[in-house]
Amino acid sequence: MSKKNLAILTILIAIILDQIIKIYVKTHFALGEEVVVFDWFILHFTENNGMAMGFEFGGKAGKLFLTLFRLVAVCGIIYWLTQTIKRKVNNAVIIAISLIFSGAVGNIIDSVFYGVIFDSSEHKVATLFSDNPYGTIFHGKVVDMFYFPLWQGVLPDWIPFVGGEFFTFFQYIFNPADAFISVGVALLFIFSKQAFPKEEKKIEA
Template sequence: MSLNTHFAAPITTALGRKGLLVALVALILDQVSKWWILYELNLALLQQVKISPLFSFTMVWNKGVSFGLLSSDGWGRWVLVVFSLGVAVFLIDWLRKGTKPVLTYGLALVAGGAIGNAIDRIYYGAVVDFLDFSGLYFPWVFNIADAAINIGVACLFLDVFLLSRSETKDDTKHS
């Protein structure tokens, strides 16, 4: 099977189609929230809007990976874009064949979040972060894409370390 045929293949499961929808919803929520923060609330000008003692909208231009780690400018930005989009393509190809809900939705959330943050890097040169829970002693400012990626990774760990192990135990009981 050629690479073109492989990626042009239709989504093969109903769960895979639902997973693709989850990725799309994560991407849309992320981009709409960032648009609202930048162009309606004008947070880039305001810098911070306190909502409660626990939560604020705080403007952060994140040039790094998750939570500002491995900050990079110039060509490093494009390396992160290519890497993010490459990961997203791989995950979308994997999730379209989904047979396990937690795994499929986890892949979808990571893919949707990765694409959302890659779009920011392309258009702005940095990721738009604005959700600030420092009142809860959480030191990082993040966005919907970051939340989707982290929830997705948690789903992947749940599937690999808990659900897959219980399936393996069930398979040995039935053997």
């Protein structure tokens, strides 16, 4: 398989999988509803109205700025991917950049379109293609559902600042797109020499 086809296949599979899972959760869970798969793995439906890990800024204007920034970033990733495909690099690098691109696009789809194709999930299951959408274009909320509370307990008192407090690891709720970005970054770190080759210096006679 050519590197170009590998990138296209990775992107298509990742984006489709991301959206299938998000749409399923959105149309089968009310906001805050959860299913305990294992003690350490919970499907918990929440929505992120801002940046990663739930940070928000600037209200609607900030949300619009964030979405537009993501669109610009995606254009940069496309250029990076096309330039990388031209080089003879490990396929893992192609997959890594493709996953990062897919994750960014997956969350952009939520931000751009979900506000106009879904109604509210407050206290009920949302309807796809509703006549009463909860938002406007570019102001949709990102759907999150994966929660891995691998350890919960009170931290030892000797730990500075947080000692004696109840702590959950891992406390953040994320979605497939976030996972794709994280895996892509991890692969780039592992294959950093192939992803970011150093230019050889020419020795002058």
